[in-house]
Amino acid sequence: MTDRYAVIGNPISHSKSPLIHAAFARQTHQAMQYDALLSPLDGFQAITRHFQEHGGKGLNVTVPFKLEAHQLATRLTDRAANAQAVNTLKFEQEEILGDNTDGAGLVRDIECNLGVPLINKRILLMGAGGAARGVILPILLQQPLLLTITNRTPEKARALKQQFSPHGDLMASDYGMLRDRQFDIIINATSASLNDALPELFPGLFERTMLVYDMMYGSELTRFLRYAQQHGAPRLADGLGMLVEQAAESFFVWRGIRPETQPVIAMLKSSN
Numbered sequence: 384m385t386d387r388y389a390v391i392g393n394p395i396s397h398s399k400s401p402l403i404h405a406a407f408a409r410q411t412h413q414a415m416q417y418d419a420l421l422s423p424l425d426g427f428q429a430i431t432r433h434f435q436e437h438g439g440k441g442l443n444v445t446v447p448f449k450l451e452a453h454q455l456a457t458r459l460t461d462r463a464a465n466a467q468a469v470n471t472l473k474f475e476q477e478e479i480l481g482d483n484t485d486g487a488g489l490v491r492d493i494e495c496n497l498g499v500p501l502i503n504k505r506i507l508l509m510g511a512g513g514a515a516r517g518v519i520l521p522i523l524l525q526q527p528l529l530l531t532i533t534n535r536t537p538e539k540a541r542a543l544k545q546q547f548s549p550h551g552d553l554m555a556s557d558y559g560m561l562r563d564r565q566f567d568i569i570i571n572a573t574s575a576s577l578n579d580a581l582p583e584l585f586p587g588l589f590e591r592t593m594l595v596y597d598m599m600y601g602s603e604l605t606r607f608l609r610y611a612q613q614h615g616a617p618r619l620a621d622g623l624g625m626l627v628e629q630a631a632e633s634f635f636v637w638r639g640i641r642p643e644t645q646p647v648i649a650m651l652k653s654s655n
């Protein structure tokens with residue numbers, strides 16, 4: 384019997400998850416099938432239940448369904464409960480386990496693949512949506528000196544500061560108040576790059592950084608990374624490594640095996 388998995392989202396045709404999981408399955412000799420499911424915006428629950436009832440073992444959940452997946456889960460891991468967003472569902476008899484592997488994926492990409500430890504760093508996280516929520520606790524667990532969250536709608540950044548303050552040194556800031564601040568690592572967790580837009584930045588922000596990271600990825604530098612490069616950022620990274628690392632973490636949740644990520648990252652880079 385081949386176990387069935389899929390990624391569900393809207394839109395979904397651009398997703399690289401089927402390629403990534405097919406590569407993991409080949410590498411680890413797992414008999415599994417992994418598809419992409421396009422869900423109507425009001426159809427997430429129905430499609431997910433249909434998939435489960437027809438033998439599906441697990442789903443990756445992407446934009447815009449991570450909050451609905453959080454509500455649908457009957458049991459949550461700690462990291463999903465803290466993020467209040469779910470990107471991985473595992474179906475076990477009647478139970479639906481909800482997990483969030485985005486944060487583990489980001490931390491592993493920055494620390495292991497890019498070789499930049501987060502400990503004692505001044506980190507700026509831009510954005511307060513589902514992706515940002517998922518990475519705050521995993522970043523704080525690495526003991527940065529200070530994590531500053533900034534967002535276009537500042538109340539959302541303040542709410543996240545409130546929620547996560549018990550776990551580490553956190554600050555919420557408006558974009559306009561970043562002018563006199565310095566950061567070692569800047570992470571763009573906004574969806575601005577999806578629309579080729581830029582958050583409200585000022586050029587000097589990037590001059591003394593050691594790494595500027597955009598969670599978005601593509602065949603070319605995102606507008607955000609181009610802007611950072613033009614304004615002195617010495618090192619840039621996009622979210623392709625995070626994508627593969629979060630997928631590997633989901634694969635581990637489902638199959639109990641940790642696949643090698645380096646060959647898969649290399650394959651995706653060479654096919655770009």
Ligand code: NDP
Nearest residue numbers: 510511512513514535536573574575580582598622625626
């Ligand atoms: P959400 O829709 O949940 O959140 C979007 C965030 O971006 C909000 O904070 C919003 O601010 C902010 N934003 C949108 N447009 C702008 C703009 N023009 N200027 C400033 N801020 C803006 O999206 P997600 O959090 O789910 O995803 C964010 C990004 O992360 C996407 O690009 C996604 O592709 C990427 N991602 C990558 C992953 C990977 O593995 N590489 C995994 C998960 C996500 P406001 O609150 O004011 O609306």
